[in-house]
Amino acid sequence: MTWIVTLLVQAVTSAIETSLGGPWLRGHVWFDLTSGIVVYVALFRGRRAGAIAGFAGGLLADLAGPGPLGRTSLLLAWAGYLVGTAGERMPRENRLIQYVLVVLTVLARQVAMLALSTGPFGDIGPAAFLFYALPTALASGVAALACYRLTAKLGVFRVR
Amino acid sequence: MARLRRRFFQRDGVLLVLLTVLSFGLMASGEPVRWGVGRVLEALLYTPLERVIGAGRGFWAGTTGKRLEEEAVRLREENTLLAEAAAENERLRAALGFRQRVRGPMIPAEVIGRRGTFVEPLILIDRGRDAAITVNMPVVGVNGLVGRIVETSGTTSWVMPLTNPACRVSGVVRRSGVVGIVAARPGGALALTGVPLLADVAPGDLVVTSGLGGVFPAGWPVGEAVAMAPEFGGLLSRVELRPATNLDLLEEVFVLRGQFSPPDPRVEELAPPDQLEGAPTPAVPPRMQELP
Numbered sequence: 036m037t038w039i040v041t042l043l044v045q046a047v048t049s050a051i052e053t054s055l056g057g058p059w060l061r062g063h064v065w066f067d068l069t070s071g072i073v074v075y076v077a078l079f080r081g082r083r084a085g086a087i088a089g090f091a092g093g094l095l096a097d098l099a100g101p102g103p104l105g106r107t108s109l110l111l112a113w114a115g116y117l118v119g120t121a122g123e124r125m126p127r128e129n130r131l132i133q134y135v136l137v138v139l140t141v142l143a144r145q146v147a148m149l150a151l152s153t154g155p156f157g158d159i160g161p162a163a164f165l166f167y168a169l170p171t172a173l174a175s176g177v178a179a180l181a182c183y184r185l186t187a188k189l190g191v192f193r194v195r
Numbered sequence: 196m197a198r199l200r201r202r203f204f205q206r207d208g209v210l211l212v213l214l215t216v217l218s219f220g221l222m223a224s225g226e227p228v229r230w231g232v233g234r235v236l237e238a239l240l241y242t243p244l245e246r247v248i249g250a251g252r253g254f255w256a257g258t259t260g261k262r263l264e265e266e267a268v269r270l271r272e273e274n275t276l277l278a279e280a281a282a283e284n285e286r287l288r289a290a291l292g293f294r295q296r297v298r299g300p301m302i303p304a305e306v307i308g309r310r311g312t313f314v315e316p317l318i319l320i321d322r323g324r325d326a327a328i329t330v331n332m333p334v335v336g337v338n339g340l341v342g343r344i345v346e347t348s349g350t351t352s353w354v355m356p357l358t359n360p361a362c363r364v365s366g367v368v369r370r371s372g373v374v375g376i377v378a379a380r381p382g383g384a385l386a387l388t389g390v391p392l393l394a395d396v397a398p399g400d401l402v403v404t405s406g407l408g409g410v411f412p413a414g415w416p417v418g419e420a421v422a423m424a425p426e427f428g429g430l431l432s433r434v435e436l437r438p439a440t441n442l443d444l445l446e447e448v449f450v451l452r453g454q455f456s457p458p459d460p461r462v463e464e465l466a467p468p469d470q471l472e473g474a475p476t477p478a479v480p481p482r483m484q485e486l487p
Contacts, residue, residue, distance in 0.1 A: 065424070065425055087214070093218075097221075098229070098232065104224065105218040105220070105224075106218075108218045108221065109214075109215060109218035112214040113211070116207070116211050167392065168430070
């Protein structure tokens with residue numbers, strides 16, 4: 036049942052990101068909710084669930100974007116697995132730790148995408164990282180924490 | 196270290212390896228796999244979701260007064276009938292003027308059917324091989340590029356519109372010359388993808404076909420830039436476009452063949468070179484002279 040809920044949440048998140056992803060914030064900053072959900076599932080349902088949630092969320096993100104299929108799936112599956120493994124040794128209820136994990140996951144996704152992408156990178160440099168990737172990660176962390184509080188109140192996932 | 200490695204790659208590690216192999220397999224696969232996965236996900240997730248939303252809308256309409264809704268529908272139908280004549284007149288006038296502007300042979304056709312959801316929309320027109328239409332011919336409307344021919348029969352042809360994910364066009368921002376690939380976005384929208392992050396693109400910029408690739412002629416309007424957005428997971432940008440042609444309302448199209456000129460108003464004001472005073476007599480094109 037948890038898998039179905041996870042997939043549905045990822046599907047709805049993907050639909051929201053697809054339709055609202057661009058104009059949410061000015062400039063190039065956006066909320067990476069998919070990564071936030073992967074971190075949440077990995078922390079509270081374990082690394083196996085985190086890996087599957089990451090794969091599913093990444094697949095939907097790949098379908099919505101122009102990149103090759105499987106690229107984000109690979110990255111988020113590994114991110115979910117690593118965060119789940121780290122969550123076993125950390126106080127996962129701590130909000131600072133949750134925030135840091137989301138920020139690191141989003142940053143890792145941005146940097147890894149840069150490494151794996153095959154398109155032209157003429158204008159990408161430190162400025163793009165500072166003004167795009169970093170603000171996106173920080174904003175995603177804030178959005179993820181807000182969603183976590185809401186999800187905790189709704190009781191969607193039980194802590195394993 | 197070894198203990199940590201064992202702990203990390205216990206039995207869950209098998210799942211991770213499996214997902215990794217699957218991801219690499221997906222990366223190595225082509226577009227057909229992407230469409231197949233898209234279709235499956237649409238059938239399993241999005242179509243039920245749309246049905247739920249549709250049912251919710253129906254319930255909402257019922258609660259807000261069925262009589263008022265029926266009355267509104269009746270009045271809307273009357274209004275539509277009255278407006279239809281005026282709109283048709285306007286449309287045909289525009290089409291006539293458009294045809295006079297464009298040089299080169301083209302085949303007028305009417306839209307007689309549609310197929311597919313937002314995943315792979317196709318448009319059926321009432322001209323086919325009998326009218327010398329062949330696959331890959333570009334199709335335009337009064338306001339800009341529509342798509343290309345993908346299948347023909349004797350009397351009909353299927354047009355793959357720009358909103359079909361399989362239809363990619365090389366586009367260029369007319370003002371700044373920024374080049375990208377125009378691709379479909381969910382919901383019938385378009386986007387100029389693969390644009391450098393700091394490219395000079397502003398809302399309102401017109402994106403036209405670049406002519407690269409050899410299928411579509413250069414200079415045909417594709418859409419108007421609405422907003423810049425980051426591409427998912429990448430550090431490039433995509434420019435969200437408002438399509439120049441509303442494909443949902445499309446009724447008349449023109450299939451281009453042979454040599455044609457883009458509908459550039461500056462070009463329209465000039466007389467053809469062979470009609471200018473003192474113009475030299477057209478010679479055999481150099482490329483043809485080189486041929487044996």
